Amino acid sequence: MADNHAQQSPANPQPLLEMRDVQISFESSTGTVEAVRGVNLCIYPGQSVAIVGESGSGKSTTAMSILGLLPGTGKVTGGQILFEGQDITHFNNKQFEAIRGSQIGLVPQDPMSNLNPVWRIGTQIEESLKANNVVPGSQRHQRVVELLEEAGLPDAARRSKQYPHEFSGGMRQRALIAMGLAARPKLLIADEPTSALDVTVQKTILDHLEHLTQELGNAVLFITHDLGLAAERAEHLIVMHRGRIVESGPSREILRDPQHPYTRRLVTAAPSLASSRIQSAREAGLDTAELHSHGAESADAAPVIQVRNLTKEFDIRGQRGEKKLLKAVDDVSFDLRRGTTMAIVGESGSGKSTVANMVLQLLQPTSGSIIYEGQDTAQMSKKELFNLRRKMQVVFQNPYGSLDPMYSIYRCIEEPLALHKVGSRKEREARVAELLDMVAMPRSAMRRYPNELSGGQRQRIAIARALALGPEVVVLDEAVSALDVLVQNQIINLLAQLQEDLQLSYLFITHDLAVVRQTADDIVVMQKGKIVEQGTADAVFDNPQQPYTRNLIDSVPGLHIEIGTGANLGLTE
CATH class of the missing domain: 3.40.50.300 (P-loop containing nucleotide triphosphate hydrolases)
Structure with missing residues (x-):
């Protein structure tokens, strides 16, 4: 188990955020589910840290506990979360509201469900300025335009008057980034901030985030499943698996020499790193047919x-x-x-x-x-x-x-077969079972509904x-x-x-x-x-x-x- 307290930053001995042995659980109809088990991490002012892991590893739950935004029955059941030395673990909603946005900002993952469809984009950013009381009323509109420009939106003044449905996914994500940074928080939690974006736009936004964090000295906590992105953008990497931290340390070191079998699997699977392997193999004159899916x-x-x-x-x-x-x-x-x-x-x-x-x-x-x-x-x-x-x-x-x-x-899988009148009912059932095997899904999934499955399963x-x-x-x-x-x-x-x-x-x-x-x-x-x-x-x-x-x-x-x-x-x- 990695020692996560090895994150000493000599220039700033006082961590901005410290999580000590944090446990988070949810109550379900079948009992208590432990989502996060004994997480320790430190983030120093101006530092960028990334938590990587697949869906369900507990990375987003860990991040949301810092903001007091755990969904449903989620509760911090053990350990401490310290922000600037103050224990915020059991803050009530009013106390969290005082630091949310102004001290700790958030760029959420899904731009579709995090923007209000009936409000103009500019109005929504203005709301976050108003809520955090950072800009006098008369200057808010100008500040909204500046924030949108900062987040890389061309023609920001006109765009601020538009509604979310008039934006592409990438543009919506930029609007959310503008919101997250509106009050200049000391810590920005970026939950998969660029997963919906083109690589070029992604690069623009991440370069911009990096520039801002260096300029303002704010820290960034990235939550991502993209190891390439984590390694390029964060100094420190934390790998989570099934609610636990399995490895933690400087990003490049972990990528060069992953210790835990799970981290090795992640490094092997990451597309950007796989491409970099193909690239370096080609440059070394090796045969890449091995690395390519087919030659x-x-x-x-x-x-x-x-x-x-x-x-x-x-x-x-x-x-x-x-x-x-x-x-x-x-x-x-x-x-x-x-x-x-x-x-x-x-x-x-x-x-x-x-x-x-x-x-x-x-x-x-x-x-x-x-x-x-x-x-x-x-x-x-x-x-x-x-x-x-x-x-x-x-x-x-x-x-x-x-x-x-x-x-x-x-029924989802059987529908095209029925539509094209393929086989008898029994044959169709056998075909659905065979198709589920093909895509490595259990046959028991037949009786379930899409909302019961993860994105990858869907x-x-x-x-x-x-x-x-x-x-x-x-x-x-x-x-x-x-x-x-x-x-x-x-x-x-x-x-x-x-x-x-x-x-x-x-x-x-x-x-x-x-x-x-x-x-x-x-x-x-x-x-x-x-x-x-x-x-x-x-x-x-x-x-x-x-x-x-x-x-x-x-x-x-x-x-x-x-x-x-x-x-x-x-x-x-």
């Missing part, structure tokens, strides 16, 4: 989908003349080779999802063609299109929004559903971006295995280049609706032709970190 054996494979001069224009309401049409996709052409993975990468708004929706026949192209196995989909009859649906399936980004909450898991169900009809092409729209590294790694391996077993072709839509490095054979880079670069994964990563591509690659957190040797991570087996 170039399908280099001469015939295309299963050919996209030619695809264009999509949208009408903008209320605009006239040239501004009336938005070209979301502009003359895009590529081939998806059978049995391979093609990644379409780019920032939010680059048009990548629009391309995917046209390939899936969910959107009609303005011009251009999509040819599936030699046949132009625009010429297909209704019946042929219905059959095409069977051969082409999709796994969406948000595991919370893509499953019907009223359907049991069995995404497995979505994959099972996509595979139900035995498709040839699967479109993965940000399919692993919402998942923990270990779960993400399992799902990437699962997808690679399924691809090999079933000869699947994947169209992978993502902004996560670390995942692309691990999974893709070919890459198409999109910017503002156009393709700016395309080629094999190795060619694009080793020798990007465009500054835009280079910037995307350079923004991957942890890509340039020297990490432990293969021997120490058990990668030599």
Whole structure:
């Protein structure tokens, strides 16, 4: 067990925050659940600390206890939480309100549920300024604009008058960051602050946070499952597993030489670190086929989908003349080779999802063609299109929004089979059981409902559903971006295995280049609706032709970190 008090900071002997042997439990219908067991940690002024671990490891619970925001029946049942030497463990709500925001700020994880949909963004930030009494009334509006600019939002004055639904996920997250920093707290708790963001935006925001913390001397506690991000952004790393701290120490040291088997698993699974391994192996002239999910054996494979001069224009309401049409996709052409993975990468708004929706026949192209196995989909009859649906399936980004909450898991997976009249009831039941096995879910999950599952489990169900009809092409729209590294790694391996077993072709839509490095054979880079670069994964990563591509690659957190040797991570087996 690591000694977490070894975090001495000679310049500031007085810790800003200290947790001593903290225990947190929840009451459930079946009894007491111990969520956090004996956590010790120190954070000094101006220090950045990251807690990493998968969902359910207790990292968010630990962070929320500092703010007195434990959900439901959660209670600190043992130990002490000291903030600036004062014991805040059993503060009442009024006492917590006095330090929340002004002393300890929070950037929560999910931008959708943490912004009020009926209030303008500016009003919501103004509220946090008002609540913490930091800016006189007359200057609040100006301060809101400054905060939004600080958080990296262009055209902040206009944006402040908009509502959350008019913002992209990344923009909403920036608004939350502006709120968290509004009162200049001494400690900022950032709970997965950038999990919904593009790498370039993520880098901008994290650079900005770093700059602010250095300037203001405030400390940051990151809660994240992205080890690359944690290692790049935090000086000190705390690894949690099942409610306990299993390892703690300076970030780079832990990555170079992880001691605990669980930390080793995390380091092995982290996509950015895996990409960095692929990169350094290539630079050392080693064969990367071992590290890649599959090699170039399908280099001469015939295309299963050919996209030619695809264009999509949208009408903008209320605009006239040239501004009336938005070209979301502009003359895009590529081939998806059978049995391979093609990644379409780019920032939010680059048009990548629009391309995917046209390939899936969910959107009609303005011009251009999509040819599936030699046949132009625009010429297909209704019946042929219905059959095409069977051969082409999709796994969406948000595991919370893509499953019907009223359907049991069995019904979610069985529905496409019933719709396409596949097999008898008994055969369908057997197929659902087989699909659950394929995605490593217990068969008992059939009787459960989506709200009883974690995000990673829901995404497995979505994959099972996509595979139900035995498709040839699967479109993965940000399919692993919402998942923990270990779960993400399992799902990437699962997808690679399924691809090999079933000869699947994947169209992978993502902004996560670390995942692309691990999974893709070919890459198409999109910017503002156009393709700016395309080629094999190795060619694009080793020798990007465009500054835009280079910037995307350079923004991957942890890509340039020297990490432990293969021997120490058990990668030599």
